Amino acid sequence: DTGRRSALESLRAARDALESRVRERTEKLASLNEWLQRQANLLEQSHDAICVREAPDGRIVYWNAAAEQLYGYSRAEAIGRDGCRLLQISPSLSMLDGLQRDRYWEGEVRCTARDGREILVESRQVLMTQPDGRWHVLETSRDITARKEAQERLRASEERFRSMFEQALDSVFVVDSAGLCQDANPATWRMLRLSRRQLVGRPIQELLAPEDRDRLAELQAALARGGTHRGEWVLLRGDGDRVPVELSASILAGGRWQAVARDIGERRRADQERARHLQEVELLNVRLARSLAETHHRVKNNLQVVAAIVETQQMMAREQVPSAALDRIKHHVLTLAALHDLLTHQAKGDREVEHVAVAAMMNRLGPIIRTAVARAEVTWHADDAFLPVREAGSFALLLNELISNAAKHGGRRIHAAFTLEPATAGSAVRRARLDVTDDGPGFPAGLAPEGLDTMGMDLIHSAATLDLHGTVAFQNRPKGGARVVVLFPLPEQPVPATG
Known part of the structure; x- marks a missing residue:
């Protein structure tokens, strides 16, 4: 027991x-x-696509939700398939060598999703041994297609900027937060007669004339507040010569700022020469006043004769002279004839005609312009203002060219508006605005009209910038159609006659 x-x-x-x-x-x-x-x-919750393939046949044995989303194949569609064939992947030699030698590889792989999209992924692959002796490849992948495209766009943008920077005719330089010149384009080297090596790293203050150095702190403070600067400065060349410039500055990232400088020495000399010439012209005008009415009449007749000759030449020599070019010349000549006709009427009561009423001029030009663009409906409006005779001629040609261009490029309803803008604070000078709009297709995307080398564009720029001393901008309207805006300083207005 x-x-x-x-x-x-x-x-x-x-x-x-x-x-x-x-x-x-x-x-x-x-x-x-x-x-x-x-x-x-x-x-399953990972944002990276994860799959496990048997080696060496590549048969997929695991496929997570992120892989389904990235490649478009469901788990049921992917399991058991050859991963390389499914995603149209051609393994590189570096991938195979890395897995065999180090049991690890990482790099970029280009593959194809179910919908045919080509995808670039960042892949990490590990070769693992299972307890039963079989080999598996664990792969994690992340879509970098958008990142690569963004990097390529950034690279292309940087290349374009660098090309513009290097080829710009104006001086362009970059200043760092410490006030040292960080970069400068070839135009700066030539203007200041210094090499790039002599400019980079140099305090910007050393490049300024002594009387402008105290203004530098104000400029930098304004830029630091997020503003911009535009004004006239005097820079010093390497040999000590002074060069007056018009400088535009704006803030960049990291406290840096960029400046664009244009040599205005020639412009100042031209302005002085222009002032001297205008004084001479005024003296001559006194002598010519008595014959002004007769001259206007004679010029009008001569211009009409020229228009008739051009029209005859157009009919007789079509194969040698483009009809459109002769039409343009004819209507410009008729425009000048209409202006001189208006001056003739004014001269009957005032022998010294110095100014032209814009509204009267546009009303006189209306029938001629409508004839030139008969297929379009043209309307206009003008505020009460006067232009000197010289500027009036340029204005008339400019108006005719802008309306003709609008009609030529598809505009059916064209409106021209001449308006006066209020004077800005601290300035007694008012600006005039000529706004020509149409309902056509507008300017094509990517096309810069101001860069076209045509007779019409040369005329527009010459009249707007050289004769009227203004600016011209080409825009597309939000509701469709094109807009051309010319802004120029309104000349001094004549004193109204008192009875």
């Missing part, structure tokens, strides 16, 4: 120990399963 009880106790002890080990292993297995489930959840 004693031996039997001892044996039973031994069996109970063995049973208890076995049950304890079973419970322990069961708990460990449950814990392991829980850990594996967490890992699986992490894989």
